[in-house]
Amino acid sequence: MQWLNLFRPRWKSLNPKVRLLAIGRLTDQNLLAAIATTDGEHTVRLAAVNRLHDQSELANVVKGGGHIDIQLIAVGQLADQAVLIEIARNALAKDIRLAALPRITDQPTLADFANSGCDPDIRVAAINRLTDQSLLERIANSEIDKSARRAAIRNLTDQPALYNIVKSPYTTDSRLLALRNITDHTMLMNILDSDGIREVRLAAINQMTDQSLIITIIESSREEEAKRAAIEKLTDPQSIIKFARNIRDDRARLDFLRNITDENVLVAVLSSNDGHEIQSSIVFLMDTIDNANTAALHRLYRRTRRDDILRIIRDREAAAERLASEIARMPIRRSNGMMSRAR
Secondary structure, eight states, rough: GGGGGGGSSSGGGGSSSHHHHHTTTOOOOHHHHHHHHOOOOOHHHHHHHHHHHHHHHHHHHHTOOHHHHHHHHHHHHHOOOHHHHHHHHSSSHHHHHHHGGGGOOOHHHHHHHHSSSHHHHHHHHHHHHHOOOOHHHHHHHOOHHHHHHHHHHOOOOOHHHHHHHHHSSSHHHHHHHHHOOOOOOOHHHHHHOOOOHHHHHHHHTTTOHHHHHHHHHHHOHHHHOHHHHHHHHHHOHHHHHHHTOOOOSHHHHHHHHTOOOHHHHHHHHHOOOOOOHHHHHHHHHHTTTTGOHHHHHHHHHHHHHHHHHHHHHSSSSSHHHHHHHHHHOOOOEEEEEEEEOOO
16 A cells, blocks of 8 residues: 555655654644644654644644643743643643743732642742742741742742741741842841851851951851851952961961862962962972862862972972972872872
């Protein structure tokens, strides 16, 4: 019966490869929608749905049931808000409803989904699209369902609302989640000074970017963990040099520099035209790598040529030259494929 194929349209050919080639020439949206839902070959259905752009035909593909992967692609190409809302409310497959929700932009409609008693996953998807801060705050403060409450907190940006959640007797997880969106440094300092939960205090430090406040914490905090967390937030090379200079004890200075875990910050300090003695201390830590406890120093050691390191030291003051002499006398040894200086 192969001769019958001669009288068929190419998109009806018994050969799926021929049908696939024919799809590339079709523009009839109604026909493409029919092929997308009825053809027996996945690649043909896929090619047909990807050539659809008519919103009503895309809606027909979604509503017609059949192959869910084709329906999901069709949903992803829909822009008609009324159709998307209808699909999000009435589609039989949960995956289809979840795919429609992120494409809905109407805030009152999303609020209806968020406040309804429907599937929790649908509610979370709606909450993730909300921008109304007062509504998000209300959900965050009154919602019983944990996933919905966490979604609301994640999408909050209103600083007083977030601060109130952190200061309220919620679970530590919810408070930490709210803290991740706080950028107001006055609020962060208040949390650091008054909160009784260690994890919350450290999270407040982790949110800080103001270098002067970070140095204040390092200088004044009585909590060693807080000091270490603050040191890791130092990013300004000049602030690091200035602070390290005020540490008179060599061992304490080395301990301070070990806690800087950002390799790029260490590179910036090394590249500065100031702070020669601080740079020499970093070089010393690099060349006695087994004494360093940060991955940043290991990476810095691997990317810096030893000749460049020695040239930095030779250009320094007498104290730096003494360090160079001590380093040069240390025998080189290998451990786990990495060179280090034995002490």
